[in-house]
Structures are given as structure tokens and as C-alpha cells.
Amino acid sequence: MELAKKHCVPCKGGTPPFSNEQEDVYSKDIPSWILDREHIHKIRKRFSFKNFKEAILFFNKVADLAEKEGHHPDMCISYNKVDVTLFTHAVGGLSENDFIMAAKIDEFSRERDNYQQTIIG
Numbered sequence: 001m002e003l004a005k006k007h008c009v010p011c012k013g014g015t016p017p018f019s020n021e022q023e024d025v026y027s028k029d030i031p032s033w034i035l036d037r038e039h040i041h042k043i044r045k046r047f048s049f050k051n052f053k054e055a056i057l058f059f060n061k062v063a064d065l066a067e068k069e070g071h072h073p074d075m076c077i078s079y080n081k082v083d084v085t086l087f088t089h090a091v092g093g094l095s096e097n098d099f100i101m102a103a104k105i106d107e108f109s110r111e112r113d114n115y116q117q118t119i120i121g
Contacts, residue, residue: 003029003103006096008071017041017093026099033102041094042087043102047109049080058082058109065104071097 003026018026020037027035033043049055059075059082066072074085084105086098 003096003100004107006100008069008097008100010070011088011090011095011097013090015091015095017088017091018095023094026094026096030099030102030106032106040087040092042085043094043098044083044085045102045105047082047084049082052077052079055080055082061108062105065108066101069097069101069104071101073101 018041023035023037023041027033027043030043033045036042036044047055047058049058055077059077062073062075062082062084071086071088076083084102086101087093088095088097
């Protein structure tokens with residue numbers, strides 16, 4: 001689907017969130033992300049680094065991407081781990097923007113050789 005080549009677009013009020021079927025299709029392009037369907041549907045992933053400084057560098061890179069795309073994840077740092085959670089507040093669930101951001105984050109995170117990905121439950 002080449003999600004990493006797309007760009008986020010502003011969501012308009014009244015736009016419904018993705019259906020479970022749409023989420024399933026888009027999730028195939030970001031297989032290392034967890035699809036959380038409890039309450040508001042979200043996708044999330046944990047990235048682990050050598051140390052706090054590397055985690056901060058990654059966090060800031062995600063923040064820069066979020067500003068560029070106009071779509072902002074929820075993020076949390078715990079020493080050498082960064083948890084990233086994506087969902088579209090305006091639609092109350094998942095939209096294409098969330099999957100685009102996840103694919104873009106994966107794309108630049110693969111360029112780094114000093115991180116490990118772990119799944120958060």
C-alpha cells in the first residue's frame with residue numbers, strides 16, 4: 001500500500017473511524033504494531049534503545065515528523081524505551097493518518113541500527 005509515501009490529511013468533523021475490516025487491511029502494512037480494540041481503537045508500539053539519550057533522539061524525530069504531518073501521537077519515555085500510540089482524536093478511533101504515521105515511523109526507525117522493537121501488550 002506504500003503508506004510511508006502518503007501524507008496525513010486533516011480529518012473533518014463527522015468522519016467515521018475505520019471499521020474493523022479497514023483496520024485489518026491497513027494493519028497488514030505495519031505488522032509490528034499492536035492493534036488495540038478496547039474502547040477507542042488505537043495502534044501502538046514500543047521502541048527500546050541503548051540509553052536515555054538515544055530514546056530522546058528518537059522521541060524528537062517522531063515529534064518532528066508529527067509536526068510535519070500535522071498528526072500527533074501519544075508518546076511516553078521510560079529511560080531507554082519510547083511507547084508510541086496512535087489514534088485520531090477527531091474521529092474517535094483509527095483513520096488512515098494513524099497507519100501513515102506508523103509506517104513513516106517504522107521507515108526511519110529501520111534506518112537506525114541501535115534500537116530494538118518490543119511489543120507492548
